[in-house]
Amino acid sequence: MPRVVRGSTWSARLGGLAMAACLFGALPALALDGIVEKKVFEMPSYTTVGGGTIKNVRIGWESYGKLNEAKDNVILITHFFSGNSHAAGKYKAEDAAPGYWDSIIGPGKPLDTDKYFIISSDTLVNLSPKDPTVVTTGPASINPDTGKPYGMSFPIVTIKDFVNVQKALVDSLGIKSLQAVMGGSMGSLQAFEWAADHPDMVKRVIAAIGGPEADPFLIGWLNLWAAPIKLDPNWNNGDYYGKAEPKAGLTEALKLVTLHARHWKWADAAFGRKWAEEGKDPKAAMGNQYAIEAWLDKAASGRAAVSDANHFLYLVKANQTFVTGNGASLEDGLAKIKAPVLLIPSADDLVFPPDRNMRPLKDRLEKQGNAVEYTESITSTLGHLDGVANIAKAGETIAQFLAK
């Protein structure tokens, strides 16, 4: 029987902080849009769509706002490839930044916490199991049957498996309907899957910078993202736990994700052709770099420190194999969706180019009778990443869509 427990480490740590905040008079301001807590949902056993068994499934989740008595004011947030359940607020007042969509989640914001109970959950095989704020189950988890990490023996999981576990979490809270499922990028894949799998439960879909399937070009790119990990001799076919880890390969993989998710407009504005170090002309030595190269190394290296290489490979597989409805035909999957859909692409998205993904999806959904809204208002200079950093530009549209 699935059950919801609080992450003991986090609730203890955050409880102390909340008390401290209270003593210093800061809590009232933070109570609404501030301090959040990581909770943990557990399932003794989960059987994957492919028939694999995962015991002791643990998934982190957060919530913002209050569940009403009818339990019908719920919005579910599903996260992107390198993201996690921390969509809004801060764990402690001094956190450098709040959750990734804090700009639209909070009291009076488009996802209004005075009105909605917003749930955000970590996925299976989340990229960053070493991040202390992430709770996930994947290749780096201990297989209770062996007492050792699964490594590449972990069952293959799909976006539908992510949704199935979220469904169990939502069920465990007694929630029978969702005002919306909203996600960006890989989160949008989950939102489409939710709407296809549970059409009577999902009242609205809000999907940013994503698509209804992994298109063939993206399947190729995902292969390339994964390649550096397998080239790193420390990867060792996934058997590296307790040994030297494939940090170099994982860093290069994350550099690919990082650059692919951005745009030349960002590169021009942030770096130009600046050198990484004054006096070190890139023409003078093979090792001398441009600023953008050094930045990529540093940004990806930081992310690699909390990420797991095998989890990366499992995420790549989950994304490559995605077709809404998890069947052979996209048409069949989309036909199951009843909900009105709001599509929010970035015009400059290089990962899910709108001309290949959300624009034809709009036509397909309209053709089958769905109510569809479409806005590229988030487009700025970041490419794909506009869907995270600039989501507030679609705030008004989101609020109106939820109010309908």
Place this chain on the structure above:
Amino acid sequence: MPRVVRGSTWSARLGGLAMAACLFGALPALALDGIVEKKVFEMPSYTTVGGGTIKNVRIGWESYGKLNEAKDNVILITHFFSGNSHAAGKYKAEDAAPGYWDSIIGPGKPLDTDKYFIISSDTLVNLSPKDPTVVTTGPASINPDTGKPYGMSFPIVTIKDFVNVQKALVDSLGIKSLQAVMGGSMGSLQAFEWAADHPDMVKRVIAAIGGPEADPFLIGWLNLWAAPIKLDPNWNNGDYYGKAEPKAGLTEALKLVTLHARHWKWADAAFGRKWAEEGKDPKAAMGNQYAIEAWLDKAASGRAAVSDANHFLYLVKANQTFVTGNGASLEDGLAKIKAPVLLIPSADDLVFPPDRNMRPLKDRLEKQGNAVEYTESITSTLGHLDGVANIAKAGETIAQFLAK
């Protein structure tokens, strides 16, 4: 003193073929647009822009058409990153394909060999020193001072160095003016550099799918292209000659080049979401692939067999450091260009997006008084690669530009 010699292996082999073709009556048809011969240009020593010395420089080149007496009917073709001097014709009648721009080079074609003497040359550090039709000098070449391959001790070279060696080749033929320098991608960088360095010699520039500098986003991408090579333990800091070579890393690097140079339209049309092998569902095993993945592996593996990993790294550096004129300022470099310029981008180019490269270049050149023509007529489904595969769509424009 530079001198032009014939590649002995090739001239012997091709001489025999030409004779065979003659015996079977095939030669007349091939004489105009058919059998071509690789020639070799040699320099006893070349000093790079950065001050390095390269002894025994050898560079392959081909020509199509006849040099007139005034030696003023010359067009120079400069090649792309993974290309070489084989721009037109076949070495032997049974070759599977002719040179890469054969569709526009030949008698009566836009680059009319009845009229023009067309020279196409290999660059320094050409990607494919193991291709028997390529003659180049780079890290895989023997350093005469040590009797061993240079490896990473080879001097850093720039696009300007490529141009300097081509200039020596052209000088050695007594040619004092060029009707045009034409190149695609990295070939366009050389064309811009030629026009800036030798403004009184270059009468026209024809530049496809390129730009006047490596923009910061491309600098980042080039870093990512190179990364898999350095991750391969066989790379060994470039010291792998006579040992196991970094084939796996080079293959992944070439997969990145291959996919980046294409487009989702191509991926949709060529593969869709097809599996690599019937009965091997990608959802069923981590090793089961989609068709596009298997194709990328195969295509890149084939290219890796004739390529050199260190040459790849030197090409990346040459491209990253490129600014027309080889100075600090693009404005200064462009100001040196006097020639009319024909720009031929692909609208779908992901390597040199026209909105960042050829479109603003058009405005800049016009502002400084150059005659500029601009056409995106080559755009089809291949992205960057449209500039190679679909150049004939700009054939009429090219012919008219040359006739002006």
